[in-house]
Amino acid sequence: MPRRVAVVAAGTSRKWGIFPGTYRDLISEAGKATFDSNPRIKPADIEGFILASVFPERSVFQSHVATLAAETVGVKPLKLFQRVENMCGSGTIAIRTAYMAIASGLADVVMVIGAEKMHTPQPVETYLSMLGGVDREYEGSLGVTAPAQFALAAQSHMQKYGTTQEQMSLVSVKNHTHAANNPYAHFPKACTLEEVLNARPVTTPFTILDCSPITDGAAGMILMSEDKAWEYTDKPVFILGTGQAASGFNYANVPSDLGDWTMLQKAAQDAYRMAGVTAEDIDVAEVHDCFSISEIIITEELGFAAKGEGGSFIADGRSDYGGDVVINPRGGLLGCGHPLGATGVAQGVELFRQLRGEAGVRQVEDARMGLGHNLSGVSEHHVLIYGRGDL
Amino acid sequence: MVEKLTWDYVYGCDPVPQQTSEFNKLHEYYEALNEGRLMTTKCDACGQVLWPPRTVCPECMSGRLSWTQLPDEGEIIVFTVQESGAFPGFTLPLIFAYLQFGPVRFIGKIIGAEPEELAPGKKVRLQPEKQEDGRILPAFRLI
Ligand SMILES: [Zn+2]
Numbered sequence: 001m002p003r004r005v006a007v008v009a010a011g012t013s014r015k016w017g018i019f020p021g022t023y024r025d026l027i028s029e030a031g032k033a034t035f036d037s038n039p040r041i042k043p044a045d046i047e048g049f050i051l052a053s054v055f056p057e058r059s060v061f062q063s064h065v066a067t068l069a070a071e072t073v074g075v076k077p078l079k080l081f082q083r084v085e086n087m088c089g090s091g092t093i094a095i096r097t098a099y100m101a102i103a104s105g106l107a108d109v110v111m112v113i114g115a116e117k118m119h120t121p122q123p124v125e126t127y128l129s130m131l132g133g134v135d136r137e138y139e140g141s142l143g144v145t146a147p148a149q150f151a152l153a154a155q156s157h158m159q160k161y162g163t164t165q166e167q168m169s170l171v172s173v174k175n176h177t178h179a180a181n182n183p184y185a186h187f188p189k190a191c192t193l194e195e196v197l198n199a200r201p202v203t204t205p206f207t208i209l210d211c212s213p214i215t216d217g218a219a220g221m222i223l224m225s226e227d228k229a230w231e232y233t234d235k236p237v238f239i240l241g242t243g244q245a246a247s248g249f250n251y252a253n254v255p256s257d258l259g260d261w262t263m264l265q266k267a268a269q270d271a272y273r274m275a276g277v278t279a280e281d282i283d284v285a286e287v288h289d290c291f292s293i294s295e296i297i298i299t300e301e302l303g304f305a306a307k308g309e310g311g312s313f314i315a316d317g318r319s320d321y322g323g324d325v326v327i328n329p330r331g332g333l334l335g336c337g338h339p340l341g342a343t344g345v346a347q348g349v350e351l352f353r354q355l356r357g358e359a360g361v362r363q364v365e366d367a368r369m370g371l372g373h374n375l376s377g378v379s380e381h382h383v384l385i386y387g388r389g390d391l
Numbered sequence: 392m393v394e395k396l397t398w399d400y401v402y403g404c405d406p407v408p409q410q411t412s413e414f415n416k417l418h419e420y421y422e423a424l425n426e427g428r429l430m431t432t433k434c435d436a437c438g439q440v441l442w443p444p445r446t447v448c449p450e451c452m453s454g455r456l457s458w459t460q461l462p463d464e465g466e467i468i469v470f471t472v473q474e475s476g477a478f479p480g481f482t483l484p485l486i487f488a489y490l491q492f493g494p495v496r497f498i499g500k501i502i503g504a505e506p507e508e509l510a511p512g513k514k515v516r517l518q519p520e521k522q523e524d525g526r527i528l529p530a531f532r533l534i
Contacts, residue, residue, distance in 0.1 A: 151471035
């Protein structure tokens with residue numbers, strides 16, 4: 001039997017956006033916030049360390065970043081240390097890897113940090129780096145980056161299911177409204193439907209407000225085996241289930257209906273089965289709204305909405321406070337920004353706070369079970385289900 | 392003698408792939424583009440037509456692959472018109488379409504078309520784009 005694994009500490013860097021400091025400074029801030037969230041834990045208690053970071057080689061000219069980060073936060077990892085890189089989903093994969101290490105008995109206490117410094121003195125460099133996040137040889141070299149890929153998925157979903165641009169924009173309205181209650185969000189400001197629709201066009205059907213911004217940010221989390229966890233906190237949050245699935249990399253080899261994310265369906269089913277729950281049991285979810293269409297498709301594949309009805313699900317308010325499930329209470333990637341490696345960890349930080357009743361004005365009433373979803377492409381998905389310790 | 396690095400060309404900052412036999416086992420793909428033909432690999436053992444081209448078949452692990460020409464006409468499945476957010480050197484708007492070419496699908500760049508001329512189902516054909524340094528990349532135009 002795998003051992004049960006709990007989250008016992010979690011925090012983010014103070015203000016996401018353009019970070020006025022180095023990569024090391026950013027990691028320091030997330031590390032301090034994580035330790036400050038549970039003063040009983042000291043760096044010397046940490047046995048394993050995992051860093052999620054996507055392209056520090058390009059953005060800060062530094063590889064070999066896991067030990068750099070461990071040293072920066074005062075951790076001497078005597079049992080395991082590694083970096084995780086799988087593009088936008090790296091943060092959730094890092095948490096999942098920590099889960100595996102603890103569940104298997106390899107370590108009792110593992111720290112995860114996700115950090116990305118995306119802004120450089122010459123901002124367009126980031127676009128070049130993002131070309132490497134798709135198939136650079138056959139897609140990136142043509143100028144294709146994530147916005148075009150997800151716009152094609154949006155076009156496919158609109159064509160097949162009749163999803164409208166207004167419905168997509170409502171995702172952005174909801175998540176920006178949520179972000180207004182989140183002090184670390186890159187864009188903590190509500191916006192209206194008209195503002196989204198009339199914003200600068202990026203790639204049809206997206207305006208700039210349908211796209212998650214380029215953001216510096218970091219987040220951290222400490223996970224422990226169940227026995228240890230109760231020694232360090234009265235309110236551990238348990239990882240109850242997880243799933244992950246991928247079917248292709250180049251768009252030639254993903255499901256041909258680009259709006260049908262069958263790999264997410266598979267990853268979610270595995271996570272639900274492992275946790276012994278269904279979509280109806282989830283009170284709060286942090287999902288990967290890299291673009292507004294993504295949240296619509298995600299709500300369908302996670303089973304919150306019927307397939308093809310993700311558009312009306314958002315329009316009817318079913319993913320907001322008072323609805324079926326509160327989706328992206330921290331403001332999502334659209335409102336918080338998307339510092340690649342940090343995003344999945346920050347989603348976990350929010351769920352940790354929500355399930356402990358510590359989310360302040362963002363608190364989802366009586367949140368008992370939460371779901372985190374990160375993706376690395378339309379056909380690569382990572383899911384974690386978290387539950388309150390008293391369940 | 393001290394070796395010099397040519398700072399105005401660093402491959403780590405070059406989005407265009409290496410296309411010669413010195414650096415690319417699939418250089419024939421680019422040589423065919425230069426002759427106006429869209430080629431990919433077909434597995435001699437299991438018959439699978441693969442995209443992108445390969446040196447080993449991922450379906451059956453055979454190392455025996457042959458070049459095969461894709462049909463002259465492809466079809467737009469969906470498309471998007473990108474107006475911002477491109478790396479310098481790419482001229483906006485950029486039009487990208489998910490294309491069906493015989494048995495394979497991929498994202499292609501559409502050139503020489505106004506956005507309002509495009510629609511799912513419209514037919515396209517290859518029109519490769521020569522880069523300034525002589526390398527070549529695929530692009531497509533409406534028929
Ligand atoms: Zn084969």
